[in-house]
Every structure is written in C-alpha cells, then in structure tokens.
Amino acid sequence: MHKIFIRSFVSSLVLLFTLTVGAVAKDVKAAFVYIGPTGDHGWTYQHDVGRKAVEDAGFKTTYVEGVPESADAERVLRQLANSGHDIIFTTSFGYMNPTNKVAKEFPNVKFEHATGYKREHSNVSTYAARFYEGRTILGTIAGTMTKSNVIGYVASFPIPEVIRGINSFTLAAQKVNPNIKTKIVWAFTWYDPGKEAEAAKALIDQGADVIAQHTDSTAIVQIAEKAGIYAFGQASDMDKFAPKAVLTSVENNWGPYYVDRVKAVANGTWSQKDTWHGIGDGMVVISGLDSQMPADLQSKVKKLQADLASGKVHSFTGPIYDQKGNLMVAEGKTADDGMLAGMMTYVKGVEGDIPN
Amino acid sequence: MIIDINFVGLILASIMASAVPLILASCGELITERSGVLNLGVEGMMIIGAISGFALMTVTGSLIIAVFGAMLAGVLISTIFAFLTQTLITNHVATGLALTIFGIGISAMIGKNFVGIPGKEFPILFESLKDTIPILSPILFGHSIVFYFAFALPFITNYFLKKTKLGLIVRAVGDSPVSASNQGINVRLVRYMCILYGGAMCGLAGAYLSMIYTPQWIENMTGGRGWIALALVVFSTWNPIKILIGAMIFGGLTIIQFHMQAVGVRIPVQFLTALPYIVTIIVLVVISRDSRKIRLSTPSSLGKSFYKDN
Numbered sequence: 001m002h003k004i005f006i007r008s009f010v011s012s013l014v015l016l017f018t019l020t021v022g023a024v025a026k027d028v029k030a031a032f033v034y035i036g037p038t039g040d041h042g043w044t045y046q047h048d049v050g051r052k053a054v055e056d057a058g059f060k061t062t063y064v065e066g067v068p069e070s071a072d073a074e075r076v077l078r079q080l081a082n083s084g085h086d087i088i089f090t091t092s093f094g095y096m097n098p099t100n101k102v103a104k105e106f107p108n109v110k111f112e113h114a115t116g117y118k119r120e121h122s123n124v125s126t127y128a129a130r131f132y133e134g135r136t137i138l139g140t141i142a143g144t145m146t147k148s149n150v151i152g153y154v155a156s157f158p159i160p161e162v163i164r165g166i167n168s169f170t171l172a173a174q175k176v177n178p179n180i181k182t183k184i185v186w187a188f189t190w191y192d193p194g195k196e197a198e199a200a201k202a203l204i205d206q207g208a209d210v211i212a213q214h215t216d217s218t219a220i221v222q223i224a225e226k227a228g229i230y231a232f233g234q235a236s237d238m239d240k241f242a243p244k245a246v247l248t249s250v251e252n253n254w255g256p257y258y259v260d261r262v263k264a265v266a267n268g269t270w271s272q273k274d275t276w277h278g279i280g281d282g283m284v285v286i287s288g289l290d291s292q293m294p295a296d297l298q299s300k301v302k303k304l305q306a307d308l309a310s311g312k313v314h315s316f317t318g319p320i321y322d323q324k325g326n327l328m329v330a331e332g333k334t335a336d337d338g339m340l341a342g343m344m345t346y347v348k349g350v351e352g353d354i355p356n
Numbered sequence: 357m358i359i360d361i362n363f364v365g366l367i368l369a370s371i372m373a374s375a376v377p378l379i380l381a382s383c384g385e386l387i388t389e390r391s392g393v394l395n396l397g398v399e400g401m402m403i404i405g406a407i408s409g410f411a412l413m414t415v416t417g418s419l420i421i422a423v424f425g426a427m428l429a430g431v432l433i434s435t436i437f438a439f440l441t442q443t444l445i446t447n448h449v450a451t452g453l454a455l456t457i458f459g460i461g462i463s464a465m466i467g468k469n470f471v472g473i474p475g476k477e478f479p480i481l482f483e484s485l486k487d488t489i490p491i492l493s494p495i496l497f498g499h500s501i502v503f504y505f506a507f508a509l510p511f512i513t514n515y516f517l518k519k520t521k522l523g524l525i526v527r528a529v530g531d532s533p534v535s536a537s538n539q540g541i542n543v544r545l546v547r548y549m550c551i552l553y554g555g556a557m558c559g560l561a562g563a564y565l566s567m568i569y570t571p572q573w574i575e576n577m578t579g580g581r582g583w584i585a586l587a588l589v590v591f592s593t594w595n596p597i598k599i600l601i602g603a604m605i606f607g608g609l610t611i612i613q614f615h616m617q618a619v620g621v622r623i624p625v626q627f628l629t630a631l632p633y634i635v636t637i638i639v640l641v642v643i644s645r646d647s648r649k650i651r652l653s654t655p656s657s658l659g660k661s662f663y664k665d666n
Binding site for chain 1: 363366367370374472473474475477565569570571572574575577579610611614615618620624626
C-alpha cells in the first residue's frame, strides 16, 4: 500500500515536471487582460486584434475580458501567472499597481503594461501609443468641418493621457480655425454606452456639430449619426456604426508590437523597456477618410499624417499657452516627452476646468 | 451665462427620453402591486426585455417582432414569478430578488453573441415638425412611438384603476383578497394577469433601452433603473400620475450633470454624480413625514400571499 502510494506520488511528480518543463521549452504562452468586452469595437477590441496577430504568428494565447481595475485584477494576474503563461499583457492604465505587485511574485513571467509608467521590477515593461498624434489629425478635420465653431469632446478620466489628447486636438483645430471652442464633458467612465450617449447629447444641445471622444464605446458616433453631425471613431474603425457621422477613426494597432515582444520571450531576448510609438512606427493608424471631406482637406490631412510620421511636424509645437495665458512651450520649441507624460493643464481655447 | 430658449426645450426633451424606461416599468409594477403582489424582479425583467428585443432585432431584422418579442419575454419570465408566488405560494420578496439575479445572469449569457453589433435605426414620428415651435417642438415631436406611449401610459393606468370595473377588481384584490374572493372574484387569476402585465411593461422598458435609447447591447445595461422604478412606485404612493413627475426628476438628475458640465457650471462633478442619491434621500424623508397617507394608499395586502382554503 505504502509502496504504491510513493510510486504513484513520484511518478506524478515526474509527470508534472516534464509537463511544466515541456511547456516552457516547447512554446511560449501569452495572456491578455482586458478592461472591457472584446466586442466593444474600441479599446479592448483592438487589443484583441493584436492578440490574434500573436496567434497567427504561431503562439498560444489566452485572454480574460471585463477585468475590473481592482483587487480582481490582481487575482486574475496571479492565476494567469500560475497557469504557465510566460508573458502577460495588461491593457489598461488602472492595472498599473496590480501588474507591478504580481510581477514581484513571479520574476520568471514577463509583464507588459499598457499606458502606464511604473516599472518597479525588471520583468515589467510599459508600452503606449502616441494617440495625441492621431488627435492632431482629428483636430485639423474638426476645425475645418465645424460650422457652429463649437466642438464637443467626451472625456473619460482627468489623467495626462486624456488631457494631452484634448490639448493636441484643440491646438490643431485652432490652427485651421482660430474661432473654435472645445467643450469638454467628463463621463468618468471608459466604457458605458448609456453615459457616453447622454454626455454626447448634452454637447449637441450646447451647439456642438463635431464630437470627439476619449471613451471606448460606439454610442457617441451613433448619437452623432442620429443628430446629423460629425464624429470620429475611437481606437477602431467605427465607420460601420455611423457611416454618415464618422469622418475617420484613429486606430490603435498593437499587433506588430505584441508579436515582437512574444517573439523576444521565445528567443530569450526580452528585456525591460518603455515603448511610446506613434504614427511613424505604425502603432497609431488613421482609417480611410470620409468622402464628405473636401478634397483639399483630404490632401492636407494626408500630408499632415506623413509629416507627423517623419517627425517634421510635432503635435505640440510652440508657442503654446495655457488657459491663463502663461507660456507652456516657447516659439519654435516642441514639448518633450517628460512634459507630455505629465501634462495636467489645458491649453488656451479649451473651456472649463479640469476636475480634480 | 446665457441660456437659449430652445436649449431649455432640448434639455427637457432629453430628460423625457431618459424617463421613458422608468415610466414604463413603474406603471407596470404599479398594477402588479395594486393587485397585492410585490415583484422585486423589475430589474431582471427589464434586462431580459433589453436582450430579447436587441437579439430579435438583429436576428429577424423586424422592429415590430423585436418590440413585441421583448414584451413577450417579459411576460414569460414573469410567468415563472407568478407560478412560484401564486401557485406554489412562495415568498414574494425572495422570489423577486431571485428573478432579478436570474435575469441579469441569463441576459449576459444570451447577450455574449450580440456585444458590439450596431443596432438598427428606430423610426421617429413627426420629424418634419421638429423646428416649428420654439421650446415645445423638441419636446413634442421627433420621438419614437414608445416615447409617446410611455407618456400616455400613466393617464391610461389612472383611468383604468379609477374608472373601469376591471380596475376596481384589481384594487379590491390588492386591498382585501378575502372579500374579493367571497364576491366570486378569482383572486389568483387576477394576480396572475397583473404580474404578466407588469412583466410585459418591464420588457418594453428594457427594449427601449437596447433598441432606441442606446441602440446596442451591453451586459447589465439597465444599470439599476429597475430599482429606481420600484422606488418610484413607493414615491408616487401608488398613484400613476405622480410616477410621471418622479420619473422626470430621476431622469433629469442623470442627464443634468452632463448639461451643467457642458454649460460650464463649476460644480464638482463628484457632487453632481452623487445628486440622484441625495435627492432620493430627500424625497424619502419628505414622503415618510406623513405616514398615515402612506398607510392609506398602500395596497393593504401588498406582498402577502393569498390562500384560498376551501
């Protein structure tokens, strides 16, 4: 009896050992943690497109969707790290602390946190896209297409990422149309179609005839379609949700980066880094331009896109003033990445205060 | 700060649009409660209506089938409640809560395949008259048929309860099922019908959310509106006309914060977000000041099971 027990115990240990070693040696498994559903057709949807690119490159992937930015995130991460995943992508800002905390417990698992800045352990990398470059293009279009000179903007949370987007958008719009005003409504959510729709309606009632958004659902473009005004797709091409309203979308293209990083793990060349890619590196993509846009605007936008990609044009080129008229960036200078990363003041022309 | 006259009309119109699901669900629940049945499953029935409407619209492409299908789905799920509470004589509160949890769960399961699909455009009426009268025309014109129905419903419900024989029967069953039964009224049948009617209205309220208000499906999209509808029935002291006022207040509170932001009123957003809850407390306090009135207008047998022991 005793012998049988020991024998089975040892053999199961051996089996377990070969299984784990086999898994590590054979192929790399990547996991993705999402804030919303993969069907949001926005932020999470695009990350999942990136995940599928990793699958197509021949790696195994899993994902967990709708993970709240709370203690739940930690549990999910720990479970993924425990179940043999070699690299885990955490795709929302609020996963920053859970990612670093769990990374400490699993030094052999690589962690990649999107849009964050904390890399407390050597197995944590961060990556983000220069979405503000895309918003420069949206601002140019909005400033040209508006007739009421009131542009609405549905914002999510007052963090530098969002403020930077509002500023970049407003600066570009002012450049083509000095009379425009940007009205901001904070929805205090990343994904809640009901709230986003109400925020958009409020802006339309205020006279906005172009609406931009920094929330993830398609509710806003649908409201814009109903109201007969213009809007822009967020994160993915939202044209099919509102063919008349959507002038273009700023798409997040994570696939190449994801494939690159998973391959690095497979080759053993993965190392910690902080990636911030824009239009030039293909992480930010501008969808097809709507035919309602005049031809000269279309060519202007295409040129701007090329100039942003080559670095000839920077979204934040001085002189830039804040709301009180203080100089933020001097004439001929551009804002450096440090300033961009911590941007918490509105530029001149944005209405209202940043909620604290 | 200058407020455009038309702007007032626009705000009122969007407040009314957000009040529609509250009115529909509350009026349905009011009839159920008037017959002496307390159904706490409003949220669950609404969410079932929301997914059924959206799913049927996507699959069949017909808005009419979708709207009536959503109502039928509400009827079906409330049949479970009716069978349990009326035939098996289970506790109303526990069964209602179970219904809500069941509804949220099953709708998420069915809805898995319908996330991220664009909804269809719902036809609106009198669109051409939209710019004719200042202030009034955005309120009166350019809405869906469900919108107009919702604003007529409190008056219809009031008429039904006060002026028709059937309404009298419903009230009698709610106030004294024993006397009603002795008069030869089939109490169980009346209560069954009232529960099913409540289910149909909640289903319609859900369909309004997923097909008209924000035409798409997301998990848990009713977002607690079912509970507000339940509270509204109490606020209104079981009077359908007062439901209309209550629904406007609650609809307004969810919308007004965005408008205040857009106008540039400098009130902390956190306070505006908390406003609906603060008002709930105030209204509760004001109402419960007169406890006699509450006792008089509450259906006497509300939430009590009725056994016919012969």
